[in-house]
Amino acid sequence: MNPNTTLPRIFSRSVLMLLLVFISRSMLAQNVNIIVSPATTSTQVGQTFTVSVVADFTGTATLNGIDAFLNFNPADLQVVGTPTVPAGTQAMLEGVSVPFTSVANMNSLGRVDHGRFTTNGNIAAHPSSDFTLFSVTFQALRVPPGGNTALSFNTALPRQTNAAEGATVVLNQTINGTVTITSNCTPPTATISNTTSCNGQPFSLTLANATGTGPYDLTVNGNLYSNVAVGGSFGLFTPPVEKVYTTNPVTSSYGPDTDPPSAGAPAVELGVKFRTSVTGFVKGVRFYAPDMVSGTYTGNLWSASGVLLASAVFSNVSPNGWQEVTFTTPIQIPANTTYIVSYHSTYGRYRATVGGYNSAGASNGSITILRNGVDGGNGLFKYGPTGFPNQSVNATNYWVDVLFSPAVYSFNLTSVASADGCTNTGSLQTLVVTSVECGTLPVRFVSLAAAAQEPDRIVLNWSTAEELNNRGFQVERSTDGVNWTAIGFVPSDTRSQDIRRYTYTDERLAPARYYYRVKQIDFDNNYRYSIVVSATLGSAARYILEQNVPNPANGQTAIRYTLAEGGQVMLTLLDASGRQVKVLASARREAGSYVEYFEPAGLAKGVYFYKLVVNGFSAVKKMFIQ
Numbered sequence: 001m002n003p004n005t006t007l008p009r010i011f012s013r014s015v016l017m018l019l020l021v022f023i024s025r026s027m028l029a030q031n032v033n034i035i036v037s038p039a040t041t042s043t044q045v046g047q048t049f050t051v052s053v054v055a056d057f058t059g060t061a062t063l064n065g066i067d068a069f070l071n072f073n074p075a076d077l078q079v080v081g082t083p084t085v086p087a088g089t090q091a092m093l094e095g096v097s098v099p100f101t102s103v104a105n106m107n108s109l110g111r112v113d114h115g116r117f118t119t120n121g122n123i124a125a126h127p128s129s130d131f132t133l134f135s136v137t138f139q140a141l142r143v144p145p146g147g148n149t150a151l152s153f154n155t156a157l158p159r160q161t162n163a164a165e166g167a168t169v170v171l172n173q174t175i176n177g178t179v180t181i182t183s184n185c186t187p188p189t190a191t192i193s194n195t196t197s198c199n200g201q202p203f204s205l206t207l208a209n210a211t212g213t214g215p216y217d218l219t220v221n222g223n224l225y226s227n228v229a230v231g232g233s234f235g236l237f238t239p240p241v242e243k244v245y246t247t248n249p250v251t252s253s254y255g256p257d258t259d260p261p262s263a264g265a266p267a268v269e270l271g272v273k274f275r276t277s278v279t280g281f282v283k284g285v286r287f288y289a290p291d292m293v294s295g296t297y298t299g300n301l302w303s304a305s306g307v308l309l310a311s312a313v314f315s316n317v318s319p320n321g322w323q324e325v326t327f328t329t330p331i332q333i334p335a336n337t338t339y340i341v342s343y344h345s346t347y348g349r350y351r352a353t354v355g356g357y358n359s360a361g362a363s364n365g366s367i368t369i370l371r372n373g374v375d376g377g378n379g380l381f382k383y384g385p386t387g388f389p390n391q392s393v394n395a396t397n398y399w400v401d402v403l404f405s406p407a408v409y410s411f412n413l414t415s416v417a418s419a420d421g422c423t424n425t426g427s428l429q430t431l432v433v434t435s436v437e438c439g440t441l442p443v444r445f446v447s448l449a450a451a452a453q454e455p456d457r458i459v460l461n462w463s464t465a466e467e468l469n470n471r472g473f474q475v476e477r478s479t480d481g482v483n484w485t486a487i488g489f490v491p492s493d494t495r496s497q498d499i500r501r502y503t504y505t506d507e508r509l510a511p512a513r514y515y516y517r518v519k520q521i522d523f524d525n526n527y528r529y530s531i532v533v534s535a536t537l538g539s540a541a542r543y544i545l546e547q548n549v550p551n552p553a554n555g556q557t558a559i560r561y562t563l564a565e566g567g568q569v570m571l572t573l574l575d576a577s578g579r580q581v582k583v584l585a586s587a588r589r590e591a592g593s594y595v596e597y598f599e600p601a602g603l604a605k606g607v608y609f610y611k612l613v614v615n616g617f618s619a620v621k622k623m624f625i626q
Contacts, residue, residue: 031059036177044184045421062126065117069154074110076149083136142421151177187424188212190416197435200281200405204233212418219415242365253290255349270398271342271380271389284326286401295347302340306388315602344386356397450535451592474519511538533593545619552624566590567615
């Protein structure tokens with residue numbers, strides 16, 4: 001034997017033996033598991049179950065201290081009642097205990113904390129066999145993703161689950177638990193609907209009906225809406241406003257070179273042909289402003305045959321940027337039909353790109369601006385006062401755009417969860433919402449008045465604008481404002497874009513207060529009513545200024561007032577600082593009830609006031625403009 005090789009081998013064996021003894025002693029010292037018992041539990045939503053935290057001895061060992069921090073998911077489970085500690089455990093570990101926090105705190109944190117330990121020398125205080133540290137009762141709240149939820153021990157400081165004998169750690173391992181939760185109910189069903197939608201205005205979705213226990217969590221078009229009650233509205237939907245151009249063009253200004261223009265500079269109407277792939281609402285006009293912007297700019301919508309459908313005046317026009325104006329009432333148009341959108345400049349200066357529509361038009365979303373050669377070319381103009389632009393040259397692009405909202409939207413309900421944890425998923429419902437035209441009749445009231453003429457007559461006067469297909473007006477009277485009687489009919493032209501004025505006299509009346517309304521009827525027998533006005537014969541009337549309707553106003557609104565005697569009326573609109581913004585009426589009126597229709601186009605959103613002054617009487621009301 002070579003002595004040079006024997007010594008290292010003996011040394012290596014000695015080291016190995018020492019390591020084995022050390023490892024063996026360490027393993028013998030760690031002979032206690034802390035476990036969840038039972039390790040697996042099956043339950044149903046709404047039911048309760050009890051588990052215990054147990055010190056499980058796997059070999060010869062004792063302990064005099066144990067801490068357990070049991071984690072749970074508070075979305076899946078909640079503690080019911082205060083956890084309990086067996087009397088035997090309290091007797092064995094007679095020292096200090098870590099008390100349970102409140103149940104509310106446990107459920108908030110998702111953790112149950114408890115510990116017990118002793119420092120006395122009593123053998124009974126150093127258990128060497130299995131015992132229960134505490135028991136806790138849970139209630140299942142829902143079916144978790146995958147169906148399982150964990151009961152796990154926290155093992156990181158400062159809340160470290162551990163077992164010790166004096167300074168020696170005797171914990172071998174922690175063994176977590178698993179809870180399988182199933183549903184004990186029939187999957188819920190739900191049906192959604194929508195609030196009334198018209199003119200492409202915002203609307204809400206509603207939960208029309210549902211089975212199961214409410215409130216419900218709904219998933220619609222991938223969006224989650226929580227705690228929805230049957231009959232409740234959710235998910236306010238604002239239809240998008242589409243436009244073709246989203247960037248500023250690189251182009252040139254044309255027209256007068258002075259600001260203001262020299263005398264004789266021609267005004268001009270500039271337009272573009274467009275179509276939409278879906279039915280929807282034209283809400284307004286856009287144009288790209290030139291470098292000098294004196295004068296007035298008016299946006300217009302025309303049919304292909306040249307009928308003016310809507311008009312609005314731009315306000316605060318600034319150079320070298322896109323300008324927008326919305327119509328008081330959006331105009332519904334069908335799909336795949338040619339219309340013209342234009343603007344009129346009294347200054348006559350404009351932006352243009354010669355030949356801009358020679359090769360192709362422009363599209364975005366549902367809108368297509370037609371290319372040159374389609375329906376007679378594109379890039380339209382007309383010099384002079386505002387009017388239908390019916391001329392074209394070199395397919396010039398005048399950078400006019402349209403504001404458009406589709407009328408039809410789809411909403412897919414793909415999941416409903418009831419309050420008892422039951423769920424139903426899949427293609428549950430497709431709701432198709434169609435925004436209808438708010439004012440289907442082609443007549444716009446401008447004013448309406450009822451004036452008493454003693455001793456026995458009341459004269460009604462009203463005016464309208466933009467009449468199309470209007471058969472006429474039925475005049476109705478009431479003595480209580482509830483029950484109505486038709487008393488006459490006033491015919492109308494079938495088409496007029498001018499202000500029209502009408503008069504009807506109600507005669508041989510007894511002294512009383514009378515209410516009137518006008519029913520506008522078109523040739524298809526569709527109809528709508530005006531606002532109600534009143535006049536008084538033979539008794540003391542009062543001066544009254546009423547609240548505008550509707551308020552807030554985001555389109556045409558009506559202001560009604562009553563005069564006890566005839567006089568010079570001044571009705572004005574004031575801004576929030578009291579500065580006069582607009583004169584709404586300035587004329588002599590006889591005693592009676594009057595309505596002034598007002599359209600806030602071009603005014604900034606906010607708070608305004610309107611003021612009535614007549615015969616020493618003065619009154620002010622607040623108006624909100626949206």
